Amino acid sequence: MVAQAEAVSKQPRQSAEYWRWVAAVGPALVLYWAPLPGLNAQQRHLLAIFTGTILAMMTQPMPVGACAFSAITVLALTNTLPAGRVLSGFANPVTWLIFSAFLFARAVISTGLGLRTAYWITQRFGGHPITLGYSVAASNVVLAPFIPSDTARGGGVLYPITRSLARCFDSEPGPTGGRMGAYLNLVGFHVNYVASATFLTSMAANPMIASFARKIAKVDVTWGTWLLGSSLPALLSLLLVPVLLYWLQPPSIRDTGRARRMAADKLAEMGPMSGREWILVVILFAVMAGWVTSNLHWVSNALVAVSGVTALLLCRIVTWDELLEQRGAWDALVWFAPILMMSDALLETGVVGVLSGALFAPIGAMAVVPAFLLLTGAYFYAHYGFASQTAHATALYPGFLTAAVGAGVPPMVASLALAFLSSLDAGITHYGTGSAPVYFGAGFVSQGTWWRVGFWVSVLNLLIWLGIGPLWWKLVGLW
Amino acid sequence: MVAQAEAVSKQPRQSAEYWRWVAAVGPALVLYWAPLPGLNAQQRHLLAIFTGTILAMMTQPMPVGACAFSAITVLALTNTLPAGRVLSGFANPVTWLIFSAFLFARAVISTGLGLRTAYWITQRFGGHPITLGYSVAASNVVLAPFIPSDTARGGGVLYPITRSLARCFDSEPGPTGGRMGAYLNLVGFHVNYVASATFLTSMAANPMIASFARKIAKVDVTWGTWLLGSSLPALLSLLLVPVLLYWLQPPSIRDTGRARRMAADKLAEMGPMSGREWILVVILFAVMAGWVTSNLHWVSNALVAVSGVTALLLCRIVTWDELLEQRGAWDALVWFAPILMMSDALLETGVVGVLSGALFAPIGAMAVVPAFLLLTGAYFYAHYGFASQTAHATALYPGFLTAAVGAGVPPMVASLALAFLSSLDAGITHYGTGSAPVYFGAGFVSQGTWWRVGFWVSVLNLLIWLGIGPLWWKLVGLW
Numbered sequence: 001m002v003a004q005a006e007a008v009s010k011q012p013r014q015s016a017e018y019w020r021w022v023a024a025v026g027p028a029l030v031l032y033w034a035p036l037p038g039l040n041a042q043q044r045h046l047l048a049i050f051t052g053t054i055l056a057m058m059t060q061p062m063p064v065g066a067c068a069f070s071a072i073t074v075l076a077l078t079n080t081l082p083a084g085r086v087l088s089g090f091a092n093p094v095t096w097l098i099f100s101a102f103l104f105a106r107a108v109i110s111t112g113l114g115l116r117t118a119y120w121i122t123q124r125f126g127g128h129p130i131t132l133g134y135s136v137a138a139s140n141v142v143l144a145p146f147i148p149s150d151t152a153r154g155g156g157v158l159y160p161i162t163r164s165l166a167r168c169f170d171s172e173p174g175p176t177g178g179r180m181g182a183y184l185n186l187v188g189f190h191v192n193y194v195a196s197a198t199f200l201t202s203m204a205a206n207p208m209i210a211s212f213a214r215k216i217a218k219v220d221v222t223w224g225t226w227l228l229g230s231s232l233p234a235l236l237s238l239l240l241v242p243v244l245l246y247w248l249q250p251p252s253i254r255d256t257g258r259a260r261r262m263a264a265d266k267l268a269e270m271g272p273m274s275g276r277e278w279i280l281v282v283i284l285f286a287v288m289a290g291w292v293t294s295n296l297h298w299v300s301n302a303l304v305a306v307s308g309v310t311a312l313l314l315c316r317i318v319t320w321d322e323l324l325e326q327r328g329a330w331d332a333l334v335w336f337a338p339i340l341m342m343s344d345a346l347l348e349t350g351v352v353g354v355l356s357g358a359l360f361a362p363i364g365a366m367a368v369v370p371a372f373l374l375l376t377g378a379y380f381y382a383h384y385g386f387a388s389q390t391a392h393a394t395a396l397y398p399g400f401l402t403a404a405v406g407a408g409v410p411p412m413v414a415s416l417a418l419a420f421l422s423s424l425d426a427g428i429t430h431y432g433t434g435s436a437p438v439y440f441g442a443g444f445v446s447q448g449t450w451w452r453v454g455f456w457v458s459v460l461n462l463l464i465w466l467g468i469g470p471l472w473w474k475l476v477g478l479w
Numbered sequence: 480m481v482a483q484a485e486a487v488s489k490q491p492r493q494s495a496e497y498w499r500w501v502a503a504v505g506p507a508l509v510l511y512w513a514p515l516p517g518l519n520a521q522q523r524h525l526l527a528i529f530t531g532t533i534l535a536m537m538t539q540p541m542p543v544g545a546c547a548f549s550a551i552t553v554l555a556l557t558n559t560l561p562a563g564r565v566l567s568g569f570a571n572p573v574t575w576l577i578f579s580a581f582l583f584a585r586a587v588i589s590t591g592l593g594l595r596t597a598y599w600i601t602q603r604f605g606g607h608p609i610t611l612g613y614s615v616a617a618s619n620v621v622l623a624p625f626i627p628s629d630t631a632r633g634g635g636v637l638y639p640i641t642r643s644l645a646r647c648f649d650s651e652p653g654p655t656g657g658r659m660g661a662y663l664n665l666v667g668f669h670v671n672y673v674a675s676a677t678f679l680t681s682m683a684a685n686p687m688i689a690s691f692a693r694k695i696a697k698v699d700v701t702w703g704t705w706l707l708g709s710s711l712p713a714l715l716s717l718l719l720v721p722v723l724l725y726w727l728q729p730p731s732i733r734d735t736g737r738a739r740r741m742a743a744d745k746l747a748e749m750g751p752m753s754g755r756e757w758i759l760v761v762i763l764f765a766v767m768a769g770w771v772t773s774n775l776h777w778v779s780n781a782l783v784a785v786s787g788v789t790a791l792l793l794c795r796i797v798t799w800d801e802l803l804e805q806r807g808a809w810d811a812l813v814w815f816a817p818i819l820m821m822s823d824a825l826l827e828t829g830v831v832g833v834l835s836g837a838l839f840a841p842i843g844a845m846a847v848v849p850a851f852l853l854l855t856g857a858y859f860y861a862h863y864g865f866a867s868q869t870a871h872a873t874a875l876y877p878g879f880l881t882a883a884v885g886a887g888v889p890p891m892v893a894s895l896a897l898a899f900l901s902s903l904d905a906g907i908t909h910y911g912t913g914s915a916p917v918y919f920g921a922g923f924v925s926q927g928t929w930w931r932v933g934f935w936v937s938v939l940n941l942l943i944w945l946g947i948g949p950l951w952w953k954l955v956g957l958w
Contacts, residue, residue, distance in 0.1 A: 063799040066792045073789040076782050083572055083782050091570035093562055303555050303562050310552040313545045320542040324810055327803040 020061035028052025038354045045080040050342045057391045065331045068338040089337030093302030094207045100305035101148035101201045102329035107317050113277050114157040123263035132256045133242035137191035144195040144202035151434030154192045162188040168258040173443035182444040183251040187242050189439035197423035198234040200226040205390040209419045216401045217411035223291035223301045229416045232472045233465045283311045352398045360403035371407035383425035393422040412479040413470050424461045428454040499540035507531025517833045524559040529821045536870045544810045547817040568816030572781030573686045579784035580627035580680045581808035586796050592756045593636040602742035611735045612721035616670035623674040623681035630913030633671045641667040647737040652922035661923040662730040668918035669720050676902035677713040679705040684869040688898045695880045696890035702770035702780045708895045711951045712944045762790045831877045839882035850886035862904035872901040891958040892949050903940045907933040
């Protein structure tokens with residue numbers, strides 16, 4: 001009886017789901033059987049299963065992890081890849097770097113350190129709407145190295161704070177939204193993905209992107225290299241985006257004293273920092289030191305992260321039981337490992353080279369600068385068609401990077417530009433990344449305004465990251 | 480405030496924990512620095528970290544998974560093994576076979592299929608105390624291929640049933656225990672680990688043991704080989720152990736009609752089999768067919784299991800969310816992968832060969848049969864010192880197998896005998912495996928009786944598995 005009742009409650013929404021399956025599996029089946037010039041059967045099968053997986057990640061007939069797990073099975077059962085190879089993603093250090101970062105996020109959020117940091121910055125610097133916006137931005141950036149998900153950072157820590165700040169000014173979605181809420185809502189959203197672009201560990205797909213860059217463009221993008229490349233452009237974005245938003249969506253209230261007082265009250269309520277928070281701060285600083293100095297020692301970024309998790313366990317900041325309950329971390333593990341493995345296999349078997357050569361043949365004849373702008377622009381605005389940064393980066397980054405390097409763009413410039421745009425493209429829609437529906441769903445801003453603002457912010461970001469970025473990377477010797 | 484309250488509630492039991500650490504880390508530190516004849520520095524470091532991990536699994540200053548995760552970190556940070564190698568256990572198909580088996584267990588238990596099977600068998604065959612015991616045994620064996628943990632099988636499914644059956648006869652721990660409860664309690668416990676010995680997938684360490692056998696004795700122990708080897712001895716154990724227990728702990732009630740009626744009532748209460756249960760039955764039969772026929776096709780046991788999990792996901796018998804909540808499966812993943820990797824590394828670097836050669840030198844001079852009996856007997860009764868079958872098998876199986884093969888025991892005989900004893904040794908104490916504290920803790924039997932009964936059952940099992948076993952394996956052509 002129990003089992004039956006369960007069965008009924010779990011009846012899927014049959015018809016909608018059916019179409020999701022068709023949209024994912026249909027193209028995969030066609031690719032699997034249709035002869036493609038330049039690809040042999042094994043390459044075609046691999047491409048077909050990869051395409052089906054990426055489409056399934058977008059249409060989601062099942063959760064993303066279940067799609068990835070199924071992809072492993074299909075790859076092995078069709079003998080497209082040997083069984084040992086399909087599991088290799090689980091032994092990839094990149095997978096465990098991502099897994100570890102999810103546990104840092106857990107520790108930062110569960111100890112209250114994340115909230116405390118944001119309140120402290122707000123109380124200290126939130127004296128004007130723009131500096132209040134900067135406070136949100138600064139909080140985001142401080143937490144970003146250890147929270148590799150803009151959904152966790154935005155939804156889990158900073159979105160609730162921007163809502164509370166708006167409430168200080170009696171600004172709710174609707175007529176009072178213009179007082180402060182709409183402005184803070186937009187700032188919160190747009191600085192969030194800029195923070196994702198800033199650190200190797202602030203977005204789950206970033207370590208994967210760095211490993212693509214290593215394999216395709218032969219450039220070593222460590223944690224430190226990434227930050228060196230992002231530092232000036234990120235600073236400019238975080239300084240200018242809140243100003244642009246202030247101009248596009250001006251708050252009618254200018255005195256933000258109430259927000260500072262609320263933050264001070266919250267801090268008082270939290271009391272002094274606990275011993276666990278102090279230990280966590282020490283561990284996180286040690287981890288970051290290990291990352292920043294990675295060219296001075298032999299300990300890889302992933303091993304630094306895994307050591308940090310071990311320290312969290314030894315100091316009981318996160319217990320083993322809590323770790324086992326981190327569904328997000330396990331989900332990422334089972335989701336990323338197959339994707340990484342498939343992307344690697346596509347590269348190694350030459351599929352990316354063949355496809356990129358065929359699709360981007362006209363680019364090869366162009367001058368370097370127009371080719372660079374065309375490729376990066378196309379890569380960026382292709383995100384109007386994606387609901388996930390990881391799906392976008394997995395599907396397009398290797399091909400676009402191959403094309404850019406082929407067109408003569410310096411490998412490091414191509415790698416970094418496309419890497420940063422993989423996060424920055426999240427701002428153009430209300431579905432482009434996990435935090436977008438959270439902020440948009442608050443209801444402060446209409447969809448038209450959201451897209452219009454998103455477009456102008458994207459222009460500013462592209463000017464900064466594509467215009468000033470390469471000059472900065474030249475200046476600091478990255479190319 | 481919240482964080483502080485949490486910190487207080489999580490204060491560990493400091494002093495007891497301190498000694499657990501000393502007991503695990505102390506010997507490891509000594510081994511790490513003390514020169515051992517025949518081992519170079521890397522081998523010694525590997526042995527030290529492995530020993531520390533096994534000791535930590537026994538003293539448990541942290542949960543087993545946290546110990547294994549820390550071991551990975553220490554191995555990599557001390558440069559004992561390269562970072563790529565320490566993660567290799569996560570790409571080992573054996574790890575995913577174990578992981579998959581945990582998800583089968585989840586499906587069998589959560590759909591109610593496990594309970595239904597046990598009630599059906601009891602209602603059908605439970606006409607006398609001994610056949611009631613056989614019903615418990617048969618239920619255990621039917622579920623065993625898909626529940627790779629005697630704790631889950633015993634504690635999760637069958638222990639509650641034996642308690643309910645005892646209750647039918649108003650037999651509770653204490654004066655009324657002798658009516659039926661004590662007998663059923665002992666039967667439930669002793670048939671449980673016999674079922675663990677019966678299938679490759681009925682105990683979590685079995686697949687690991689099979690992979691040791693492949694590497695050390697060069698024999699291919701597939702799912703089918705394992706079952707062929709265990710079939711007759713398991714049948715004899717399951718027939719004779721309940722009879723021996725009937726003699727050692729005779730129940731005073733002989734008419735078991737009430738137990739059959741209770742089972743019938745429970746079945747009526749459950750109603751007819753749900754669609755989900757039917758689908759699950761089909762998937763489980765398909766998986767078992769894939770395992771049994773593995774010498775007829777190229778799909779490995781692990782790939783069959785992973786395909787089964789994919790089928791469970793596609794048919795929504797287990798949803799992705801439920802899978803993410805399977806702490807036992809994640810725990811096994813993070814626990815087994817490092818252990819497997821370290822055991823492999825000990826074998827590959829020759830540490831097992833050196834140690835086994837040094838410790839078992841006198842055995843080499845003995846005749847084959849006494850050497851076989853001495854090694855298997857020592858391996859078996861060494862379990863008085865272990866609280867975990869996996870810790871025992873991981874620490875001792877490779878060395879004892881190397882010694883047995885070195886002493887001239889036919890490789891398949893040595894591999895299978897030690898493999899089966901790795902489960903059968905669980906019966907001698909009240910702490911020898913996860914289900915032991917559950918059954919013992921019910922309080923039907925005193926500790927003295929528990930050990931005395933355990934000893935006599937062990938004698939019977941050794942006579943069957945070491946006396947008749949090798950003859951049977953010869954008869955069916957395994958050696």
